[in-house]
Amino acid sequence: MTKLRVDIWSDIACPWCYVGKARFDKAVERLDGKVDVEVRHRSFELDPDRAPGDVDAVVPMIAKKYGISPAQAQANEYKLGDLAKAEGLDYRSEGRDHGNTFDLHRLLHLASARGVEAEVWSAFYAANFADEASIFERDRVIEVSVAAGLDRDEVVAVLDDPEAYKAEVRADEAEAAALGATGVPFFVIDEKYGVSGAQPTDLFAEILEKAWGEKKPAITPITGAEDAEACGPDGCPI
């Protein structure tokens, strides 16, 4: 009611999502006390067809994918690292891994259900982009999840059951497709405005303020069948 809902589709393996989220967060921080924002993580897999155990080093994977030299691919990683650092984020430009993120998305839905979505989301980003240990190792995923506030037994149970939170991930992806989102990050402000890409903080701030200003404060009262069936400070008339 008093909050502006923002749905953010993204992938933990997506550098622009990592950078874009930081830019968005700064806009929210800038509007603190002025616009009350409620963020929801939504799942989008960049590489859904990759097998779960199939992990590649980012640089040769990128080189092969774009048909560029490993040196050029490495240069791209340095550029991304500089952009991340400009937002105050750590970024390990050398030796990162790339893999299937389906399990991470399922755990993010567990985190949403347990009230620690923001913590786990941020921890997964840091683990993927800044830490030396690979987030695509099961033990590391468990370690990071637990440190961010999830219950170890629940994390293991989700990892062991490929159906757990699968429907939630698929529903998010279907909705992204229905909204026409073909890449991430993809932000939807107040179920109303769609913003694609790691836009500058200024643009996020502008659209958040605009959507906030347009939020209807008034609600329409519905006249029901028997108005008396309510309790108030004076009691509960029957």
Place this chain on the structure above:
Amino acid sequence: MTKLRVDIWSDIACPWCYVGKARFDKAVERLDGKVDVEVRHRSFELDPDRAPGDVDAVVPMIAKKYGISPAQAQANEYKLGDLAKAEGLDYRSEGRDHGNTFDLHRLLHLASARGVEAEVWSAFYAANFADEASIFERDRVIEVSVAAGLDRDEVVAVLDDPEAYKAEVRADEAEAAALGATGVPFFVIDEKYGVSGAQPTDLFAEILEKAWGEKKPAITPITGAEDAEACGPDGCPI
């Protein structure tokens, strides 16, 4: 995005809230697969000025409050019991207690943060209206909370710290006042329609369908500064 948000202001000590919630839940059930509803509990205290330890038996309290005989007050409780039973709810018409519900509201906010709001809400209702043990006893509150999925240490910590989740309860109450709600249950459908009282299931179903039909499926794309700063299936252009 795909869900219809419903905010329900209510109090655990409110019989019409207990009955109204059941009627509302049946409307949601009836529309299963057709309308996707996301419910949020919002706090409203019927008797906020009552001291935390001040617990009365309902029947003499009602008799005194309305200036009616204890027999008439008891008859009201039987009527409420019949209405509850008509909705499939248990109701103990004799010997219920009434007290301050501030702690229960604080625990409901803890439950929302931990992803077990529906379970704790329903368990508190059952404990207040159907069980012989009084929900206004600390040990009973802890027992019911833990059985509904909350962590015992967290429950005790919230009960021991009167500031815990106080701001959330007060914010809900301030918002109810701002919306002009003077009694409960008070339902707000999709931040748009206000419904007061334990309305019939048919009315809830009608307004849920109406609000669902009005939900805008389309979002307005915002053209940002640099459209390319996103990752897609083909990679992350820099």
